Amino acid sequence: MVYYYTTFLSIGIDGKGIAILRYKDFDVTLMIGKTAATYLQSEIYGLHETIRIGESAADIHEIKLYNRDEVTLLSMLPTNNPMLYEAQAFSRMIEMNDHITAEKYLYLSKQLNRESSKPS
Incomplete structure (x- = not known):
């Protein structure tokens, strides 16, 4: 069984949650x-x-057993570029001429920027 308790942002996407x-x-x-952030x-x-x-x-950067x-x-060792995977996804959208995914990500990015710029 999977249980997920989420806190939604006002734009309808989940901002944080607990999964069991x-x-x-x-x-x-x-x-x-x-x-949300933790330092643990x-x-x-x-x-x-x-x-x-x-x-x-x-x-x-490091996983130990x-x-x-x-x-x-x-x-x-991690890659030198922390945005490598985002760049690869962007590259795939261009190579595959995937306008639907690009529009979806553009919309979400605009919504996130609006949400994060609101005073808390």
Whole structure:
């Protein structure tokens, strides 16, 4: 089962939320947000292991597996450009002449800019 509790922005998109993924033998809880920030590390707990995700899950630079007294680096070096994946998506829209997706993203970008410029 999946449960998702969201906080919607006034433009109708979700700004943050909590997802609970229920499996037969365990649960996973995710706190997700475009409009919220944390300074805590993200961790995934196993029976005898913990996976720790660097400083921020949104900007992953380092992932380590802790198994009792052993620490293993799981991550690769990040790209130099933090917008690489956005640039690749933009490139695909151009190459595929995908006007529908481009218009959708343009509309959402304008709405987000209006929302973020409102006084809080």
